[in-house]
Amino acid sequence: MVFVVKFSKEAIISIKSKMKNLILVVLFLFLAIPGFAVVGQLETVKGKVIDAKTKEAMQFVNVSVRKEGSTVPLTGAVTDNQGVFQLGKLEPGTYVLNISFIGYRTFEKNFTLDSPDQNINFRIIPLEEDSQMLGEVKVVGQRSQMKFEIDKKVFNVDENISSTGGTASDVLSNIPSVDVDNDGEVSLRGSTSVTVWINGKASGLSADNRAQILEQMPAESIERIEVITNPSAKYSPEGTSGIINIVLKENRKAGYYGSLQAGVDTRGGWNTSGNINYNSGKIDAYFNLGYRKRISDGGGISNRTNLDEAGNPVSYLNQTSDNNGHGGPVFLRAGGTYHLTTRDHLNLAAFGIFGNRKQKGLIDYESNIPGSFISSLRASNSENKMRGGNLELGYKHDFSKTSNLDITASWNPWNMDGSSIYSQSSLYEDEREVFSYQRQKSDVRSTSWELQADYVNSFSENNKLEAGYKGTFSHQNSPVKTYSGETEEEASPDEALFNRFYYDQDIQAAYVNYAGRFNKFGFQAGVRGEYSHTNTKSLGFGQEKGDVPAYKEDYFSLFPSVFLSYELPAGHELQVNYTRRISRPWGHQLNPFVNITDSTNISFGNPYLDPEFSNAYEINYIKNWENHTLSVSAYYRNTNDVIQRIRYLEGEVMKSTYENVSKSQSAGAEFVAKNNFSRILDLTTTVNLYYNKLDGFSYLPAGAEKAVTGKTNEDFSWNAKMIANFSLPASFSVQLTGSYDSKQLIAQGYRKANYRLDAGVRKAFWDRKLSVSVSGRDILDSRKWKTETSGDGFRQYAENWRTGRTVNFTLTYSFGNMKASRNRNQQQPRENNNMMNQMEDSF
Structure with missing residues (x-):
């Protein structure tokens, strides 16, 4: 099924005029973020990051590799939706793998490559929630809120x-x-x-009753809120904003x-x-x-x-x-x-x-x-x-x-x-x-x-x-x-x-x-x-x-997602x-x-x-x-x-x-x-x-x-x-x-x-x-x-x-x-x- 969206000339002009400043802001943020060298396509290092407590895969975790003794990353990546990361080809040498995510302890692991064709598989890497000591003062870290x-x-x-x-x-x-x-x-x-x-x-929540139900539900019973702004076909398409x-x-x-x-x-x-x-x-x-x-x-x-x-x-x-x-x-x-x-x-x-x-x-x-x-x-x-x-x-x-x-x-x-x-x-x-x-x-x-x-x-x-x-x-x-x-x-x-x-x-x-x-x-x-x-x-x-x-209405609809x-x-x-x-x-x-x-x-x-x-x-x-x-x-x-x-x-x-x-x-x-x-x-x-x-x-x-x-x-x-x-x-x-x-x-x-x-x-x-x-x-x-x-x-x-x-x-x-x-x-x-x-x- 193909969906065609048409706009009038007036609508296009209006949107352009209203969104001009917004687009400039977005471009500025994109250009302001520092880039790094492009990673090669061949795999050298890979692994999977999970939460040590829940055993669930962790997405968007920051992964980088640096030379031993250096503080400058050579290459980096983020984990995908399965928690998996892959890094490109490295020269023989001794390196440090660094894995970090807000609210978790940073993981570091030394490894050595003996030849350019060698691959390193770290398999499962569990990250633990962060509680740390600063000097003589005890500071207990809270779980990352987002x-x-x-x-x-x-x-x-x-x-x-x-x-x-x-x-x-x-x-x-x-x-x-x-x-x-x-x-x-x-x-x-x-x-x-x-x-x-x-x-x-x-x-059982609907637009008719959810205001009353949410007003009665105590805050202390809630663990987390998930916001899905553009849900895939797996989820109900009800609610145009998510x-x-x-x-x-x-x-x-x-x-x-x-x-x-x-x-x-x-x-x-x-x-x-x-x-x-x-x-x-x-x-x-x-x-x-x-x-x-x-x-x-x-x-x-x-x-x-x-x-x-x-x-x-x-x-x-x-x-x-x-x-x-x-x-x-x-x-x-x-x-x-x-x-x-x-x-x-x-x-x-x-x-x-x-x-x-x-x-x-x-x-x-x-x-x-x-x-x-x-x-x-x-x-x-x-x-x-x-x-x-x-x-x-x-x-x-x-x-x-x-x-x-x-x-x-x-x-x-x-x-x-x-x-x-x-x-x-x-x-x-x-x-x-x-x-x-x-x-x-x-x-x-x-x-x-x-x-x-x-x-x-x-x-x-x-x-x-x-x-x-x-x-x-x-x-x-x-x-x-x-x-x-x-x-x-x-x-x-x-x-x-x-x-x-x-x-x-x-x-x-x-x-x-x-x-x-x-x-x-x-x-x-x-x-x-x-x-x-x-x-x-x-x-x-x-x-x-x-x-x-009775007033009846029956209809069938398709909801694609990409x-x-x-x-x-x-x-x-x-x-x-x-x-x-x-x-x-x-x-x-x-x-x-x-x-x-x-x-x-x-x-x-x-x-x-x-x-x-x-x-x-x-x-x-x-x-x-x-x-x-x-x-x-x-x-x-x-x-x-x-x-x-x-x-x-x-x-x-x-x-x-x-x-x-x-x-x-x-x-x-x-x-x-x-x-x-x-x-x-x-x-x-x-x-x-x-x-x-x-x-x-x-x-x-x-x-x-x-x-x-x-x-x-x-x-x-x-x-x-x-x-x-x-x-x-x-x-x-x-x-x-x-x-x-x-x-x-x-x-x-x-x-x-x-x-x-x-x-x-x-x-x-x-x-x-x-x-x-x-x-x-x-x-x-x-x-x-x-x-x-x-x-x-x-x-x-x-x-x-x-x-x-x-x-x-x-x-x-x-x-x-x-x-x-x-x-x-x-x-x-x-x-x-x-x-x-x-x-x-x-x-």
């Missing part, structure tokens, strides 16, 4: 001090290129069309190991948790239990000006809101792996979230709209209960050290029940006061099944085949019942505000990937075929399922890739139910939305030094049938819905620098520069008198994020995280710039078994979302905020026997045998 892999960036967050005592949303907001807004919406590189996984699977994978902790140390944690914050919230892990060589098991109560408050303002046909102000509607909530969930997680044989492994894992949260809100209105109230006060009181989780059963068979079959089945039930009471009193010019009362109950029942089988076969160190199947079968039932009246006693069923929404989506996919390498050239090509079936049905009051025809890489001299790596992506509309966007939580701002969905399709192109450059890493990425994405929220006035009421408005183009560059200074300061800096263009559109919603129009809009935006980790004497650790987001384009307007600063400090005692952490989130109290929107007959300014400045105090105690002699004696022979097998299978 590393690059062939198709993703990995951020280790288990030692993230700034997020201690927080939630998964707090962790994500501190990840480079990732942002979380006031409503819990996650975005990647400025786009909210992103897929979020837990442990490599959807785990995939964020949240990997939960699952310790694999020998013996037993665990920790207890308790904390409080300055808003009156508190949390407590405990976990234990056990590994006997035959069984790996873990258990985690925690509770977290969160107290939050937020608010907002909205000023709307109504305009006449000439654009002159004629009236206004202003409102201020205030809300606060409290509550929290129990988080439970358990699982284990039983090693039936050395080649067969059975895995059972589960996690669950159970809890409730209460919320109170107050909206104060002022208006001079003729015939409307001059002031109004609307109070809300709601309670939301969440019960759900994930249960997974897996089986893995290792045909060899380089070939395996992995089969998993998972069940994901999520129930979110909510009840809300709204009472409103409005005062009119004639001093007439009108009262209204509403009680609304909404129960969301969501269930999904995932079946997945993945086969991997590495025929050699330079050739690998991947193939698999994945089926996702999801069902959602969301009834909403509303009672309305002037008072609670007079409230009766409101037929116009009854809704039961059924949403079924089945996606079946098969993929094949092939990866190979010739000398310094690597490639990976694959294709994924997906058949999607969607069935939605919206029932009104008194209607049965058979009374209403990845190319070339290993340049002296540790430089260049990658180019292309993928096709999709973003399907989700339940809330499709549900035509009218939401009247705010009677002056009414929203509803559109069941006739089409999915977005995107073509994504990316070029990556990576350079590793001994203590520094630089990654430069340039990307371009064009999207058809962009789904956007549109707003329009109907009478004096603002209405909003969703529509496939037009096409968009996005281009940008991402710079990631990882610097380790003097083994004390670890600095990660990310800068994103991106250009967005949204074509103009015209759309007439059902029942509207005038079409909603939007002019072609384009802008150049940028954001920056810096994470600084200090390892100080006396077992002190400090972390600072700062971010800045420039003005950003949205449909019918823009969002203003904002910034934030988080900080944390930790002190360890008793050989690091006990630690005390103090963390502050949004310590400048600056995290606010300000937007300007306009349309036919109105312009509006809105500002929203939540929680604000919060300080957490957390105490953690670690215990265990990580070096249990029984386990070590049992495991040592097997580990040695595995190492020998790896050496035989790898070369």
Whole structure:
């Protein structure tokens, strides 16, 4: 299948003008990096680098060779996606092999070449994590918080001090290129069309519920975050900007190991948790239990000006809101792996979230709209209960050290029940006061099944085949019942505000990937075929399922991917890739139910939305030094049938819905620098520069008198994020995280710039078994979302905020026997045998 991308002359000129400075910056960085002599093509030295602890292959590790007694490298390379390195021809002599990677101890090995034709094979070289002594002062090194892999960036967050005592949303907001807004919406590189996984699977998360789930998931349960900006055909193509994978902790140390944690914050919230892990060589098991109560408050303002046909102000509607909530969930997680044989492994894992949260809100209105109230006060009181989780059963068979079959089945039930009471009193010019009362109950029942089988076969160190199947079968039932009246006693069923929404989506996919390498050239090509079936049905009051025809949509799509890489001299790596992506509309966007939580701002969905399709192109450059890493990425994405929220006035009421408005183009560059200074300061800096263009559109919603129009809009935006980790004497650790987001384009307007600063400090005692952490989130109290929107007959300014400045105090105690002699004696022979097998299978 061939995809052809066409651009208008105007679009090309616009992109060129907006990206000129960006291209100059990229070229400058490329040219500024020093080069080394070109390496010969014949092999002399090769080997494979692995993590000494996990036994996993390590990619992009810097490898160099120098003459014995010299400090100047003669030649260098970086390891590929299998952890393998190859160096060119050397003259006879005595040399030193140097292998380095941030967060690991440098490995050095002397070797001698007796003849020009001699080859040296170091086979398996394990790198150990770095803990070092500087003079008389003990400084304990932290694990590197970021590393690059062939198709993703990995951020280790288990030692993230700034997020201690927080939630998964707090962790994500501190990840480079990732942002979380006031409503819990996650975005990647400025786009909210992103897929979020837990442990490599959807785990029941969808755009409808993930904000609530991430707000309930404790930060201390997360080990690392994987960011995949342009996933290959092996992965789901859902989410035009990529995939964020949240990997939960699952310790694999020998013996037993665990920790207890308790904390409080300055808003009156508190949390407590405990976990234990056990590994006997035959069984790996873990258990985690925690509770977290969160107290939050937020608010907002909205000023709307109504305009006449000439654009002159004629009236206004202003409102201020205030809300606060409290509550929290129990988080439970358990699982284990039983090693039936050395080649067969059975895995059972589960996690669950159970809890409730209460919320109170107050909206104060002022208006001079003729015939409307001059002031109004609307109070809300709601309670939301969440019960759900994930249960997974897996089986893995290792045909060899380089070939395996992995089969998993998972069940994901999520129930979110909510009840809300709204009472409103409005005062009119004639001093007439009108009262209204509403009680609304909404129960969301969501269930999904995932079946997945993945086969991997590495025929050699330079050739690998991947193939698999994945089926996702999801069902959602969301009834909403509303009672309305002037008072609670007079409230009766409101037929116009009854809704039961059924949403079924089945996606079946098969993929094949092939990866190979010739000398310094690597490639990976694959294709994924997906058949999607969607069935939605919206029932009104008194209607049965058979009374209403369903809206169905079935389609088959192909998603190719191509990845190319070339290993340049002296540790430089260049990658180019292309993928096709999709973003399907989700339940809330499709549900035509009218939401009247705010009677002056009414929203509803559109069941006739089409999915977005995107073509994504990316070029990556990576350079590793001994203590520094630089990654430069340039990307371009064009999207058809962009789904956007549109707003329009109907009478004096603002209405909003969703529509496939037009096409968009996005281009940008991402710079990631990882610097380790003097083994004390670890600095990660990310800068994103991106250009967005949204074509103009015209759309007439059902029942509207005038079409909603939007002019072609384009802008150049940028954001920056810096994470600084200090390892100080006396077992002190400090972390600072700062971010800045420039003005950003949205449909019918823009969002203003904002910034934030988080900080944390930790002190360890008793050989690091006990630690005390103090963390502050949004310590400048600056995290606010300000937007300007306009349309036919109105312009509006809105500002929203939540929680604000919060300080957490957390105490953690670690215990265990990580070096249990029984386990070590049992495991040592097997580990040695595995190492020998790896050496035989790898070369």
